[in-house]
Amino acid sequence: MTTNTRQPQSAWALLADIVGGAASVIKGHVVTLRNWLRPKVTGQYPYRDPAKEWVPKPGYRGDFALIHDPERPGGLRCIACMACANVCPDKCIHIIGQGKGKERHPAAFDIDIGLCMYCWLCVEVCPVRAITLTPEYHNVAFTPQELIRDINDLKARGEGIAEPLLPVPIERSVLQPPTAKKKDVSEA
Amino acid sequence: MNEANVGTTDQLIVNMGPQHPSTHGVLRVALTLDGERVVSADPDIGYLHSSMEKIAERLDYRQYISYTDRFDYLGAMCNEWVFVRAVERLAGIEVTPRCEHIRLLMAELNRLASHLLYFGAMGIDTGATTVFLYCFRERELILDLFEWVSGQRLLYNFLRVGGLRNDLPDGWVEQCHAAMDALASRVDEYDTLLSENRIFIARTRGIGAITAEEALAYGFSGPCLRGCGVPYDLRRVDGYSLYPELDFEVCVEEGGDCLSRHMVRSRELRESIKIVRQVLARLPEGEVNVPVPRRLKVEPGEVYERIESPRGELGCYLVSDGSDKPWRMHWRAPSFYNLAPLDRLCRGHWMADMVAVIASTDIVLGDVDR
Numbered sequence: 001m002t003t004n005t006r007q008p009q010s011a012w013a014l015l016a017d018i019v020g021g022a023a024s025v026i027k028g029h030v031v032t033l034r035n036w037l038r039p040k041v042t043g044q045y046p047y048r049d050p051a052k053e054w055v056p057k058p059g060y061r062g063d064f065a066l067i068h069d070p071e072r073p074g075g076l077r078c079i080a081c082m083a084c085a086n087v088c089p090d091k092c093i094h095i096i097g098q099g100k101g102k103e104r105h106p107a108a109f110d111i112d113i114g115l116c117m118y119c120w121l122c123v124e125v126c127p128v129r130a131i132t133l134t135p136e137y138h139n140v141a142f143t144p145q146e147l148i149r150d151i152n153d154l155k156a157r158g159e160g161i162a163e164p165l166l167p168v169p170i171e172r173s174v175l176q177p178p179t180a181k182k183k184d185v186s187e188a
Numbered sequence: 189m190n191e192a193n194v195g196t197t198d199q200l201i202v203n204m205g206p207q208h209p210s211t212h213g214v215l216r217v218a219l220t221l222d223g224e225r226v227v228s229a230d231p232d233i234g235y236l237h238s239s240m241e242k243i244a245e246r247l248d249y250r251q252y253i254s255y256t257d258r259f260d261y262l263g264a265m266c267n268e269w270v271f272v273r274a275v276e277r278l279a280g281i282e283v284t285p286r287c288e289h290i291r292l293l294m295a296e297l298n299r300l301a302s303h304l305l306y307f308g309a310m311g312i313d314t315g316a317t318t319v320f321l322y323c324f325r326e327r328e329l330i331l332d333l334f335e336w337v338s339g340q341r342l343l344y345n346f347l348r349v350g351g352l353r354n355d356l357p358d359g360w361v362e363q364c365h366a367a368m369d370a371l372a373s374r375v376d377e378y379d380t381l382l383s384e385n386r387i388f389i390a391r392t393r394g395i396g397a398i399t400a401e402e403a404l405a406y407g408f409s410g411p412c413l414r415g416c417g418v419p420y421d422l423r424r425v426d427g428y429s430l431y432p433e434l435d436f437e438v439c440v441e442e443g444g445d446c447l448s449r450h451m452v453r454s455r456e457l458r459e460s461i462k463i464v465r466q467v468l469a470r471l472p473e474g475e476v477n478v479p480v481p482r483r484l485k486v487e488p489g490e491v492y493e494r495i496e497s498p499r500g501e502l503g504c505y506l507v508s509d510g511s512d513k514p515w516r517m518h519w520r521a522p523s524f525y526n527l528a529p530l531d532r533l534c535r536g537h538w539m540a541d542m543v544a545v546i547a548s549t550d551i552v553l554g555d556v557d558r
Contacts, residue, residue: 021386028385031377032318041325059354061339089251119254119345120353125482133339166354167336173354174477 059167060135061118064111064149065157067130067164074098074105076155077130084122084131090115093122109154113139114147123164124174132164199227204542206235212309212546213553217530219539226542229534231527236557244517249275249484252514254345259519260555261342262305265291265298265334266497268347273428274493274504275349279486287351287476292429293467294334294346295495296460297364300371301330302498303453303460306550307378310450313547314391319381326374329367336360349484351477361468368468372461375454383447383454392446396533396545399444406532407525410500411456412549415449417442422496429495436463446548453550485512499523499550523555 043052056062069077080097081104092115098107122131134157141147149157166173200221206214214235220227240259244252256271257264269291276283283291304327311319331341337360338346338353346353382388398408403416413420421438423431439455441448488510494503503520526549533549534542 024384024386028318028381031380035322035377041328057336057339059337059339059357060335087251089247089254117254117343118340119251120339121251121254121345124353167339167357167360168354172476174348174351 056135056137057167058135058165060137060165061120061133063113063134063136063139063157064116064154065132065134065161066109066151066154067132067158067161068155069130072105073103074107076105076151076158077128078106078109079104079128079130080106081127083125083127087121087125089119089121090117092116106151109151111149111154112147113149114144126164129164129170129175132158132161134161134165202539212551213556215527215546215551215553215556217542217546219542221539224539226534226537226539229531229542231530233524233527233553233556236553238554238558240558241517241519244514246513248512249349249486249514250482253347253349254343257343257345258554259558260497260499260502260521260523260552262302262552263298263498263502263555264342264344265294265346266495266502268344269295270493270495270497270502270504272347272349273495274491274506275484275486277493278489278491278506278508279349279484281350281478281480283350283478284475285472286355286474287478288429289467289471290352290356290476291347292431293364293464293471294337294344296463296467297330297333299498300457300460300464301327301334302550303457304330306453306498306547307382307457309550310544310547311382311388313543314388316382316385316388319378322374322377322381326371329370333360333364333367336363348477348480350480355476361471364464364468368461368464372458375457375461378457379454383451389447391541391544392450392548393443395446395537395541396548397443397445398529398533402529402532403444406529408500408529409522409525410496410498411439411452412449412500412526414438414440415452416444422494422501426494430467434463434466436466446544449548449550483512485510494520497522499552499555500526519558521555521558523549523551523553524558527551527556 043054067077068075080095082095085093085095092112094108094110095106096108097104099105118133120133123133136157163170164175166175202219202221203216204219205216216232216235218230218232240255243255247255253268253271256267260267304323308320308323311317334344335341337356338344398416400416400418403413404418408416409420417440419438419440422428424438436459439452439459441451486508488508490505490507492503492505494501500522501520502522505518505520506514507516509515530545533545537545
C-alpha cells in the first residue's frame with residue numbers, strides 16, 4: 001500500500017518536520033504577498049471603462065470585411081472568382097456573381113461566421129486581396145441568423161480598410177505583393 | 189488491496205467524468221472503489237472524437253493545417269510543425285533558415301505556454317489555486333506574442349508548407365525578450381509554491397509510480413517518460429531541425445511518480461526559456477517563404493515524421509497517392525499513450541490521488557480522441 005503516512009523516528013525528527021513544513025508554507029505565503037503588491041492584470045468584461053477596452057493587435061483574425069474599390073461596379077474589389085468559397089474548409093462563404101469579364105462583381109456575398117473557423121485561407125487565396133479579417137471580435141448574437149454577414153454588412157465593415165490586415169507589410173507574408181494586383185484583374 | 193479492508197466494505201463503481209473538473213476535458217473513468225481506495229480505473233475515451241484523420245482525406249494540404257491546431261489545442265504550433273514537416277519531406281521542399289528558426293521558436297514558446305497551463309492545472313488539482321492564477325498571468329505573455337504574430341491566441345494556422353503565414357512583426361523580438369525575462373523571474377515562484385511545498389510533495393511523492401520498463405512498454409513519451417529516468421527526448425535523439433546546434437539539457441528525473449513528472453516539466457520551463465533566448469540571438473535575416481504551388485501535389489509515398497511536442501512524441505504518418513490530398517493520415521498522439529496506463533498508475537491509491545495522477549500525465553482530451 002502506497003500512502004503518505006510519514007512516521008518520524010524521534011521527537012526531534014517530528015519537530016524538524018513540523019518546523020520545515022511550516023517554513024515551506026510561510027515561504028509560499030511570502031510569494032503570495034509579493035504578488036499581491038504587483039499591479040492587477042485582469043479587467044472587467046463587459047467593459048465598465050471604455051478606455052480600458054482590450055484592443056487586439058492589427059493582424060487579429062476577427063470578423064470579416066470586404067475591401068472597397070470605388071472604380072469597380074458594386075464598389076468592391078471582389079471579382080466573384082469563387083476562390084475563397086472553394087478553399088473554405090467549412091464552406092461558409094456563399095457568393096452569387098454578376099456581370100462578365102472586368103465587370104464581374106458579387107451580387108450577393110454571405111459569410112456564415114457561425115460556421116467559420118477563422119483560418120484566414122480566404123484572404124490568402126484571394127487574387128485581388130478583396131477580403132480581410134478585422135480585429136472586430138464582438139460577434140455575439142441571439143439568433144443564428146444574426147451570424148450571417150451579407151454583402152452590405154461586409155461592405156460597411158470594410159470602410160477605411162485599404163489592404164488585408166496583417167501584422168507585417170504584405171511583402172513579408174504569403175499574400176501576393178501589391179504589384180501583382182493589376183495583372184490578376186486583367187486575367188480575370 | 190489492504191487485507192484488513194476485505195469483508196468490511198463493498199466495492200463500489202463510480203463514474204468520474206465526463207463532466208468532472210479534474211479530468212482535463214471529457215474523460216470518463218469508471219472507477220471501482222473499495223472505500224476510498226481505487227481498485228481499478230478504466231478510462232473511457234472518445235467523447236471528443238472528431239475524425240481528424242478522416243477529415244484529412246477530403247482536404248488538401250493547405251486546408252488541413254488549420255485542423256491540426258484543433259486536436260492538441262495546447263500545442264497547436266507543434267501540431268502544425270509536424271504536419272508541414274511531413275508534407276515538406278514528401279514533397280522535397282527545403283525551407284529557409286529564418287523560417288526554420290521561427291518555427292522552432294514558436295514550438296518552444298508553445299511548450300512554455302503548455303507547461304505553464306500544466307502547472308496551473310496541477311496546482312488546482314492538488315489544491316493550490318494560487319499558482320493557477322499566476323501561471324495563467326504569465327501564459328498570457330506568450331499568448332500575446334502568438335496573437336500578434338499569427339492573429340489568434342490558440343488556433344494559430346501560422347505555418348504553411350514551405351514557409352509561414354508572415355514574418356515576425358517589427359518589435360516582436362524585443363517583446364519576446366521582455367516576456368522571457370518576466371517569465372524567468374517568475375519560474376522560481378512556482379517552484380516555491382509547488383515543487384518545494386511540503387503539502388504538494390506529500391500529495392505527489394510516490395503517487396502514480398511506474399518503472400522505466402513498464403513506462404516504455406506502455407509507450408510513454410515526453411516528460412512522463414523522462415520522469416521515469418529514461419533520457420529520451422526527440423530533440424536530442426532525432427536531432428531534428430536546429431536542435432543539435434542549440435545548448436539545452438534533457439531533463440531527467442528518477443522516480444517515475446507524479447513529483448518526478450512535475451519536476452521534469454519545471455526544469456523544462458527553464459530549458460525552453462534558454463532555447464528561446466538562443467534562437468532569438470541567432471535569428472537570421474532573409475525570406476521566410478519559398479515558392480510553393482497553390483495546389484500542392486506531392487509524390488506518391490509515405491512518411492512518418494515525429495517531433496517532441498509538450499506532451500511527448502507527436503507523430504504524423506502520411507500516405508500520398510500523388511494527388512493534392514493525403515490518401516491516409518494518422519496521428520501518433522502522445523496523450524493517448526500517456527493515458528493508457530491510468531489503471532496501472534492509480535491502482536491502490538486514494539481516489540483523491542487519481543486527480544493528481546491525471547494532472548501529472550498532462551493529457552489533452554482533444555489529443556487523446558482526435
